[in-house]
Amino acid sequence: MPQRLTEEQAKFAGNLVRDAQKVAGLTNAQIADKAGYVEKTVREVKKGQCLMHKTVGDVCGVFKIDLDEMLRRADLSEQYGGGNAPASLGGYSKGVYGHFAGNYKTIRPAYDDLSRLKTYRTVIEWDSSVPCLRFTETQRSDPYAQNGQIYIPPSSAFMYLMTISKGWIRTVLVSQLVSHSSVMRGLILSQFNISGAHYAPVCAPIIYVKEKPNEDMIAYGEIGAEDKHYKGYARLLWETISETYVKVAVPSAHHLGFAEDS
Numbered sequence: 001m002p003q004r005l006t007e008e009q010a011k012f013a014g015n016l017v018r019d020a021q022k023v024a025g026l027t028n029a030q031i032a033d034k035a036g037y038v039e040k041t042v043r044e045v046k047k048g049q050c051l052m053h054k055t056v057g058d059v060c061g062v063f064k065i066d067l068d069e070m071l072r073r074a075d076l077s078e079q080y081g082g083g084n085a086p087a088s089l090g091g092y093s094k095g096v097y098g099h100f101a102g103n104y105k106t107i108r109p110a111y112d113d114l115s116r117l118k119t120y121r122t123v124i125e126w127d128s129s130v131p132c133l134r135f136t137e138t139q140r141s142d143p144y145a146q147n148g149q150i151y152i153p154p155s156s157a158f159m160y161l162m163t164i165s166k167g168w169i170r171t172v173l174v175s176q177l178v179s180h181s182s183v184m185r186g187l188i189l190s191q192f193n194i195s196g197a198h199y200a201p202v203c204a205p206i207i208y209v210k211e212k213p214n215e216d217m218i219a220y221g222e223i224g225a226e227d228k229h230y231k232g233y234a235r236l237l238w239e240t241i242s243e244t245y246v247k248v249a250v251p252s253a254h255h256l257g258f259a260e261d262s
Helices: 007-024 028-035 039-046 053-061 067-073 094-100 230-242
Strands: 102-110 113-127 132-138 147-151 158-165 168-175 183-195 198-210 221-223
Touching: 007 039, 007 053, 007 067, 028 039, 028 053, 039 053, 053 067, 094 113, 102 230, 113 230, 168 198, 183 230, 198 230
Parallel strands: none
Antiparallel strands: 102 113, 102 198, 113 132, 113 221, 132 147, 147 158, 158 168, 168 183, 183 198
């Protein structure tokens, strides 16, 4: 549930409470007692000065008013939980970025065998409770499916798919969908379990291909050259690196000014 209302929604709710108060004949003190707040809060709600959804909803509840339903009826629900992501996520809007929602074939190299590919589905949808775009990985052949929020910096052609859990952070920096393209390309930064409890940072190219509505079901999992989809997926990954969609800065001994055998 969104935590804050817009000023327009708060004023609309304040009018609802004032009208209901006249019909019910309750004082501000009585409303405050029933809602569990002080009179000052009730006055702020009535004036449209309180933007906290829970507080306004509780005061409306005294009069059996369903705040969410009334906002929908007044065509104000699009702003509520659906308009703009918080500034910390980039402040992007559902109206501009809502078309990102959908299912994506996700392809990256297998960390332990670069000749094989990891393929799974990433679902992107608008999360009205924040609000923001959220991603969820499914159809994975391992127990490491990720989910999290999407960060989109203003005036940027890229976006971040971030997983943050118990101190573990995984970042995917990928291009946005532009024009009629269905492919997003970028890099994933994570950790790779080398052996036992030994982990090391790993960075690899990754691509997201938006699935079409009536597309045949893909057999997700880890695939090799024997799979009919392998060649096409491998080419997309190679193009991502070779055609400078991304830059992987791995200096050689020559770049660093010493001989490899020294």
